[in-house]
Amino acid sequence: MSSPRTSDVLVIGGGIIGLVTAWRAAQRGFGTAVVDPAPGGGAAQVAAGMLAAVTELHHGEQTLLGLNLASARRYPEFAAELTELTGHDLGYRRCGTLAVALDSDDRAHLRELHALQQQSGLESEWLSGRECRRLEPLLAPGVRGGLRVDGDHQIDPRRLTAALVAACERAGVVFHRVRAERLSVAGGRATGVVTPDGTALAAGQVVLAGGSLSGRLAGVPQDVLPPVRPVKGQVLRLTVPPRYAPFLNRTVRAVVRGSQVYLVPRENGELVVGATSEELGWDTTVTAGGVYELLRDAHELVPGITELPLTETRAGLRPGSPDNAPLLGPTELAGLLLATGHYRNGVLLTPVTGDAMAHALATGELPDEARPFTPRRFGAAALSEQPA
Template identity: 35%
Template structure:
């Protein structure tokens, strides 16, 4: 690694880690900077859900590509990094909490099945057979067999270790404080510990990416308008140790989720709240999560709480990711705004950002172009 890498990536969550992985694997010198530890923010607080996404929209195609990459690269990443990211093809059950839900989900299951998705309605008897610990009052649910899960708390570290194997530089505890611009072109990033020059800068700092546009546009930045490019959306998850057994599949019901882990524990969540950069876990958060969790799986009342965590998801002004070149700067890219699907979209995002670095025009990313906020 030279003193001035080709690319500097700001942010060491799962998105920045994936960008570093794909760049380094292609032989492009890169440096990944994070103000804390790798994967220590929203990537650490996620649930690890990799949902199938039917359709032909750019978002659906990005999600489909990313899920395909998880299937393809999981054994490769394990070999490269020595870390098992616990990728499991388990399927996903979306539960009908009442008869109106049941009518709607039956119709949706039929529509998705007609589009070619492996999705079906599961009645109450079959549901009891599939997941006997679920609330027996639930009338049924929609089962999507293609959905998978991953241990999100291992993913960023695995990608970074693999990237380092290919020559990427990784610097933790380095806070970037600004972007240096010379003659209308970015020349690197400033940090409390000095300056790192680069030909290309990638902003992938999750919920903190939104405020970074001020470094380029001063008071004309989207973060100073009513429609910010990226904003923090707080989410709280619990990890519990069920006393009477877990579920085998991911469960969605009402606003709650249950996600089994390989160690026998279970993620129960997840709240959604716009509360700025507040990362406290409150008694109200825990009460709400346990309430919906118990409604889905009554035996959770006896579960032991292993830990609770709050993360700041990077939402966007229109709930779509923000991926592409920043307007007016052909050597500044952004990869953020993935909201609740950063884990799912991580690998495909890393791949397309590497394509942009290598000169792709990003035609297939027009829906995600940051210019829509300017």
């Protein structure tokens, strides 16, 4: 690496996606820097960390499923590598997921999901309400049935983020703890960023990995600016005291009268309850209504949660894209790559994103599994859809 203000690769954004990109780039021998006022922050600080490729399957998202599955398959090795390198325990837990239905409408919905999973060749098992409750005795007696998906695991995103920061540091990644004010473009090529005090950080290649903020970085040409918007999610953290442990043995989730609720039990006693989905711009306030709805639905699913301490309420912003899939790799602007728009799947897609971005930085092309996620799929179409 040359001077600290010049690098081969400059990553804008030090959330999990930016960090994994920087780490993998540095491992490939690129002199790498990250620009972020507070590296290790971002949506992953709020996320529950479900690695739910199978239970998060939606109609029309089979392409995304391929990428999700590829990333899920890489998780064991990815987590082991990070832990070995940094000594951080990531809270990676292969506990599986149980998706249940509480009434006949929700049951029909879940049946449909099961059919789609089977068409897609995924492993999931339909269980009666009684069988669900044998697995998780604290589930409400009204459970009508459910899907057992042993392949949907979980990780603690906060610990994952901390480990990625440590891994970056070990790999020699430079952290510029400032905000990227604008992208520098010269001769039709991205050349770095300018910080608020006017300092120029130069780089051979720039990766925009700013989460929901990616869509509003100054200096990015309109036709390259990623169509990413913030989607607010409120998430609660409860604690399972040792005398109530284990409380739940696996991730439990349901659609309760149309809204998603999940409970993710960590081995350290944390129980994450999420999440709302709100299109309210950059608002990250926690509201009485958000907390009420989450607790109401979670209580309907697992009545005993009322006994647990409520230790944290927080809201984060998912980087939503028009097709709910990420934008990865080179853009129409030479020297600028994107790694953003991961929406609900940022934590799940972290391993595959790191690999795909390192490959793209080295070769100029995305690897096969990531090719459908090129930002170019939006190019002209996204532009023509913009209101005047």
